[in-house]
Amino acid sequence: MSAPAGWYSDAAGAPRWWDGYGWAEEYRVPPDPLPPQVAPGTSSRTVWVWLIVLLPLLSLFPLFLYLDQMLRGMVDLVALFPTSGSAPDPQRLLAAELSLIFNPWLLVMTVIGWGSAALYVWFAFLDARELERRGFAAPFPWLWSLLSPLVYVIGRHAVIRRRGGKGAAPLFVTIAIQVAVFVATMVWTVVLMFQVTAAILPGK
Structure with missing residues (x-):
């Protein structure tokens, strides 16, 4: 049978x-077999990942100063063009344009940006090493931090969840910071448009 x-x-x-x-x-x-699991309750929060998450805040102060000076410079540049249609004074126009190009806060932001990129990689390396010490086998590759700290934090969180670890706060804080910076940039753009419009049409 x-x-x-x-x-x-x-x-x-x-x-x-x-x-x-x-x-x-x-x-x-x-x-597919489950990846090696860590002991229940194993935390993935390290001082290094928090440094990666909070380091972008270091550039916010010079960023706002740069945007403020850029806004003032653009308003001054627009104000040089008289409403009568005649050409603006060449020397004043050149000075206004150079002030936009050679903004000292742009140099500060560039230096901070390169320094932060190096620190992201170093902190990610130390973070991955600490996770291995806590039992997280094959953590998310730290070299991904070269692309973006956000990419590293997201990938890190995905791997940690598969390993049974806990600690989603760094991911949530990273996303909150990214959203806040985006909103602040949009607000600044709207303010810039209103300021330039007011400079072009002072009587309206």
């Missing part, structure tokens, strides 16, 4: 579908 239809091990030991009369060509794909 033939065995009922179902999954059985064939002669090679592979799980294969038996239709009740013979072996079908369909094989069962074994599920």
Whole structure:
């Protein structure tokens, strides 16, 4: 009597579908094994990941100063063009344009940006090493921090969840900071448009 239809091990030991009369060509794909799990309650929060999360705040102060000076410079530049249609004074126009290009806070932001990029990589390396010490096998590669600290934090969180670890706060704080910077940039853009419009149409 033939065995009922179902999954059985064939002669090679592979799980294969038996239709009740013979072996079908369909094989069962074994599920992916779970990655090595950490001890329950193992925290993934390290001082290094918090430094990666909070380091962008270092550039916010010079960023706002740069945007403020840029806004003033653009308003001054627009104000040089008289409403009568005559050409503005060349020397004053050149000085206004140079003040926009050679903004000292732009240099400060550039230096902070390069320094922060180096620190992101260093902190990510130390973070990955600390996670390995806590039992997280094969943590998210720290070299991804070269692309973006946000990419590293997101990938890190995904790997930690698969390992059974806890600690989603760094991811949430990172997203909150990114959203806040985006909103602040949009607000500044709107303010810039109103200021320039007011400079062009002072009587309206």
